[in-house]
Amino acid sequence: MRATTAFNRIIAIDGVVVEGVSFTPEGVVVKIRRRKRRHQCPCGFSTTVHYDRSIRRWRHLDLGAAKCFLEAEICRIDCPTCRRVRTEDVTWARPGARHTSAFCAVVAWLAQRTDKTTITRLLRISWETVASIVTDVVGDVLDESRFDGLCRIGVDEVSYRKGHRYLTVVADHDQQGRAVWVHEGKNAATLALFYDELGPERVAKLEAISLDMGGAFAKATNEKAPHVRQCVDPFHLVKMANEAIDKARRWSWNEERRRAAPPRPRGRPRSDEPPRPRDEPRWVKHTRWALLKDPDNLSDQQLEVLHDLRKNHSVLYRCWQLKEGLRDLYRLRKPADAPAHLEWWLRWASRSRIPAFVKLAQTVRKNRERILAAVELSLSNSKLEGLNSKIRLINHRGYGHHSAEAVIAMVYLCCGGLTIELPTTSFAR
Numbered sequence: 001m002r003a004t005t006a007f008n009r010i011i012a013i014d015g016v017v018v019e020g021v022s023f024t025p026e027g028v029v030v031k032i033r034r035r036k037r038r039h040q041c042p043c044g045f046s047t048t049v050h051y052d053r054s055i056r057r058w059r060h061l062d063l064g065a066a067k068c069f070l071e072a073e074i075c076r077i078d079c080p081t082c083r084r085v086r087t088e089d090v091t092w093a094r095p096g097a098r099h100t101s102a103f104c105a106v107v108a109w110l111a112q113r114t115d116k117t118t119i120t121r122l123l124r125i126s127w128e129t130v131a132s133i134v135t136d137v138v139g140d141v142l143d144e145s146r147f148d149g150l151c152r153i154g155v156d157e158v159s160y161r162k163g164h165r166y167l168t169v170v171a172d173h174d175q176q177g178r179a180v181w182v183h184e185g186k187n188a189a190t191l192a193l194f195y196d197e198l199g200p201e202r203v204a205k206l207e208a209i210s211l212d213m214g215g216a217f218a219k220a221t222n223e224k225a226p227h228v229r230q231c232v233d234p235f236h237l238v239k240m241a242n243e244a245i246d247k248a249r250r251w252s253w254n255e256e257r258r259r260a261a262p263p264r265p266r267g268r269p270r271s272d273e274p275p276r277p278r279d280e281p282r283w284v285k286h287t288r289w290a291l292l293k294d295p296d297n298l299s300d301q302q303l304e305v306l307h308d309l310r311k312n313h314s315v316l317y318r319c320w321q322l323k324e325g326l327r328d329l330y331r332l333r334k335p336a337d338a339p340a341h342l343e344w345w346l347r348w349a350s351r352s353r354i355p356a357f358v359k360l361a362q363t364v365r366k367n368r369e370r371i372l373a374a375v376e377l378s379l380s381n382s383k384l385e386g387l388n389s390k391i392r393l394i395n396h397r398g399y400g401h402h403s404a405e406a407v408i409a410m411v412y413l414c415c416g417g418l419t420i421e422l423p424t425t426s427f428a429r
């Protein structure tokens with residue numbers, strides 16, 4: 001078999017003939033030529049006349065350990081439709097790209113699954129190249145069809161770049177919480193952009209939205225989609241209850257510290273020394289997880305802490321009861337009991353004389369309708385919280401240090417339900 005014939009089979013691009021192969025210090029350069037004589041403008045116009053021509057190289061999938069480049073003549077054409085000179089389209093790469101589409105697909109496929117350093121070492125490309133390829137591929141794959149049939153959505157803010165920057169993410173509750181829209185920023189104007197992009201027809205089909213208790217997303221929804229039923233996401237409510245506990249705990253810790261005996265002497269106690277009293281402030285500090293964690297997941301030690309708090313009639317135990325009482329709202333066997341349960345909780349919390357919970361009760365009362373709507377429709381952003389941890393993972397894998405555009409492309413790639421076909425799937429016939 002001649003070398004060019006062999007390479008024809010290896011490269012396997014439709015309508016392309018291999019003309020020659022050369023081995024250079026950079027890698028294998030495969031010279032290719034198109035069978036068709038016509039040049040295609042990106043706008044669709046085609047002609048046999050070219051304006052000028054040049055030789056260009058595209059990085060292709062590696063051949064063994066060697067890098068492989070495709071080399072071809074590429075023409076510019078004077079397009080009457082576009083009324084300017086444009087570079088023709090080629091079938092193996094997107095316009096302006098320096099890598100073939102097959103190569104880009106491998107990069108995107110890997111970016112969905114592994115960290116950035118692995119990709120740069122495996123494919124011998126820079127971090128910047130990974131980021132720009134991902135952005136390009138996502139730009140090609142992402143289309144408006146992801147907005148089709150949107151009915152119940154959830155919106156949340158997620159932080160990237162170590163919490164300094166925020167993205168607003170809109171997810172589809174009916175599609176396993178996949179991200180359908182991502183944008184930089186977290187205020188009312190940001191979400192308003194989403195409603196604008198959706199357009200009045202698709203906005204009219206929206207039924208419910210789950211959001212946080214902040215005013216920004218609610219404001220945008222009231223303005224742009226007033227008919228949509230708003231639900232306060234359970235996760236955010238429980239988070240506020242946990243914050244109230246934290247406040248009460250810190251207050252209690254400071255109280256204990258003020259009361260505490262002189263500081264413990266350093267070092268191990270001598271064997272003849274009487275046992276030291278329990279270090280109250282430090283102990284209060286260690287109650288944190290026992291109070292915040294889901295009671296089903298408590299360790300024996302943490303359960304012990306709870307029992308101790310209960311025995312000592314600690315205010316922290318009452319805090320814990322209040323938090324769990326609020327969480328019970330989402331565990332009711334009959335959702336119809338929710339209004340009565342919430343009313344009972346509000347009375348209990350407002351009379352608790354624990355400042356953090358009295359304040360929480362006021363906030364809850366203000367959002368009463370929206371909290372109950374979440375129970376009625378059993379809508380929760382828990383899938384969005386999964387999204388949050390996925391985005392943390394994206395950061396951790398080294399993709400979070402770039403521009404917002406690059407991070408957004410990664411969120412679509414990893415959380416938007418996009419399918420990237422590997423070039424090998426078309427090969428394995």
Ligand SMILES: [Zn+2]
Nearest residue numbers: 041043079082
């Ligand atoms: Zn054109």
